[in-house]
Amino acid sequence: MKRYLRANGLSLAFGLLFLATLVGQAVSGHADFNDQQLVDGGRQIPFWTYVASTDFAVDVAENWQSEYLQFFLYIFATVWLVQLGSPESKKPAEIGTESDEKQLVGAYATADSPKWVRSGGWRTRVFSHSLCATMAVVFLLSWLAQSIAGQAAYNAEQLAQLTDPVTWAGYVASADFWNRTLQNWQSEFLALGSMAVFSVYLRQRGSPESKPVGAPHATTDSTG
Structure with missing residues (x-):
């Protein structure tokens, strides 16, 4: 245990x-x-x-969808974008999906590699993008749950005020929906960008999210 x-x-x-x-x-x-x-x-x-209730469901779902959007975008963006000096970034020379040798794919797979990597073909292609795809699916499902629960909660308020309810499409296009959504998204993007920049110049000894304490600021793709 x-x-x-x-x-x-x-x-x-x-x-x-x-x-x-x-x-x-x-x-x-x-x-x-x-x-x-x-x-x-x-x-x-x-x-x-x-x-x-839908009131509780919409509050939970809107937080989940923003978090998984953050992870999806960050995982995908770090394939193609770099931040010099950040341990959250690859080295500038490694931009892209990288070679089979570095990724241990195809002829470079080892006996301990996951089964779908060793099997090749479509299984390897799917597994090669499975993390990003899973984050995207969870984001979309959470976003859908937020929109459905949000519509129900919004219509309950409308009926209580003796005003007409709205359709799902009408709610998704409404200011209420996007106010709830964007206030979460902007905080996630700010946190990610801040982490990428702060980790260039600041350290936390022993954390894999930080460079070694004595590493130069320009050192990229190095954890401590």
């Missing part, structure tokens, strides 16, 4: 943090929702009713 925890500490720690913050979001969101209901003269609802 100790060996397992040590080998999987990063994923387990962030998994627990995810669950803790999701529960915290549900508890605080429920309290905030009921407070707003009191102000508006509405009916308070039980905790599990709130967790199953």
